[in-house]
Amino acid sequence: LAKTTQPISMDSYEGQEVNITCSHNNIATNDYITWYQQFPSQGPRFIIQGYKTKVTNEVASLFIPADRKSSTLSLPRVSLSDTAVYYCLVGDRSSGSARQLTFGSGTQLTVLP
Template sequence: LAKTTQPISMDSYEGQEVNITCSHNNIATNDYITWYQQFPSQGPRFIIQGYKTKVTNEVASLFIPADRKSSTLSLPRVSLSDTAVYYCLVGDISGAGSYQLTFGKGTKLSVIP
């Protein structure tokens, strides 16, 4: 997995859109970008994965610029229940590896009422 850098923490008020940016300057051609969410005392939860441009699902959007050296996870209108740690991971999904996940410290998002 390529090295990633993301903010250690962020605060947001309820109802706001939150954007968490992840830097991955050494991303390789076959690498995909994957985001996980973890609530306290729970297992990580897969949120979204993308390769380029924009991906959207029912939970979040992922924006990836043309150079792919960074990506932004966007959470629309956050609520208190979105308070969690968010992890950005970058890795090659084209091969036959075990795809072990290597988690960093992530970004701790605190949503304030």
């Protein structure tokens, strides 16, 4: 199972763009990269998933370089409500099961006024 490494915490100010980078040096050919967001007292919530290059949705962008050994979650113009823990996960989704996805300790993002 691919192991991920991400910063323990980050601070930002409202209106700024935030980039959280995750390292996954031993990512396998069939592995996808998935990011989740978790607010206090709630379960994690899917943000974005990608395999290579760039993926964008209404919430965030995910940048994946050609070697796929890292990925960067980009949150545009953060607000106080984006304060949460962000998890980077790597795993093979071909079976449909998420059994192989391993949650690390995540990155605590704190957005300051």
